[in-house]
Amino acid sequence: MEIEKILNRIGIDKNTIEPTLQNLILLQEAYILNVPYENLDFVFKKEFSVNILKIYEKIVENNRGGICYESNTLFIYLLKTLGFKSKMIFSKVMDITYIGADYPHLALLVEIDNKEYLVDVANGQNVRVPLPLEDENFIAVSENIEYKIKKNNQEYHLMFNHKHKGWQTRYIFTKEEKRVADFSGIFQNQNNYEHFSNHVPLIVTKALKNGRITLTDDMITYKKNNDKRMWGISLENRAEVLRDYFDIEV
Template identity: 75%
Template sequence: MEIEKILKRIEIFDKPSKINISLDNLTKLQEAYILNVPYENLDFVFKKEFSVNILKIYEKIVCNYRGGICYESNTLFMYLLKNLGFDVQMIFAKVEDITYIGADYPHLALLVTIDNKQYLVDVANGQNVRVPLCLNEDKIVKSEDIEYKLKKINEEEFALMFNHKYKGWQTRYIFTKEKKSVSDFSGIFENTKNYKQFSNYAPLLVTKALENGRVTLTDDTMTYKKDDHKRVWEISLENRAEVLRDYFNIEI
């Protein structure tokens, strides 16, 4: 696996040796990944088991220009950060909306430490905060016209919050700082009864951030939002491959 190819995949053309350890560069890398690698669960449609093997993730996302779910994209992003010299670890989160992940599956996110400060980093949670959030700062940031912040629940738990237009501040997910590894979730996609049942009814979701918006494909609907303009239209099964190619650069 080549770090240069991972950087090229997210349209960063700096040499790895030129990317020093800083919050600015972490922010740049996170935003670049989110803008270029969609969250997508197409393998449910293909009846293909996901893999958390880093070589297979690299082949899928970097070589085949696909996207991935949280276990794939955050694993690849952690590999990239580690090879660039960042102090990063995997953590688990409990997502409030379990439509696309299922109640039995913890969400995988990352915790990055820079200058003794810890930052929540997540490149695979659909419409979500696009920048690192410091665990010790009560800071509000805006992504896609939605405000986000972190809330400390107790000494062990934190919540990623978003400001709902009508309901006020709501919980996106709750996480702890407990360090996780691939072995903690490698069995999720094995031939288990729960996974088979979930993968059979999980709705299709392919979504990618734009500079000032988002493009999203579900089972039969396409949504394109940019700036103040939003368009929604129906997609037939026959047109799905064309849509994936034209809007997500995914060749099926």
């Protein structure tokens, strides 16, 4: 695996990147803008793997996207190789539309100058910048939604506030470190895999600089600034849409 190719995949042509907060912000935004969250392999019942070599082949060499187990695994590999102190964590997502209750969401914690930050490059429409764990006054805005971290004893809540409707929990997590072995067997059981594949709707979504484009089973939603458009697609046109709007060949 070549770090330069991963950086090129996310639109960065630098050869040297120091492990600073400024560069973490750069890397996170670049990944989110270039690598979609997509669950095509589940929907089409293709083989799923959290092996880093297979993830690299899928996302970097084949220009695909991935779910949290794939993208955050690739991203932490990139961060660690560049010298960032980082670890994997599990979180409990409140909205389980696209992931079952038995499937914990994978996210990352990154420590810089003795401060820890929540980093997540694979949760669809979500915060796009690192969030400090111990600063409840820090509020980030992504796609017109406010985000912050709230601590409750040993648990942390990623909070969001959409259109000033009040703060709600996006997901809950702790600082307990997780490893690939903790989730590599999730889809090895064929019964679990079939259950997941049969009940999860298609979603392919990629952030734009000032918006987002999302494909579901039969609909495209395009948002940019205050403009929002939606139009239906047929099953026969799905491959064409993936190619033209997401640069994905399936």
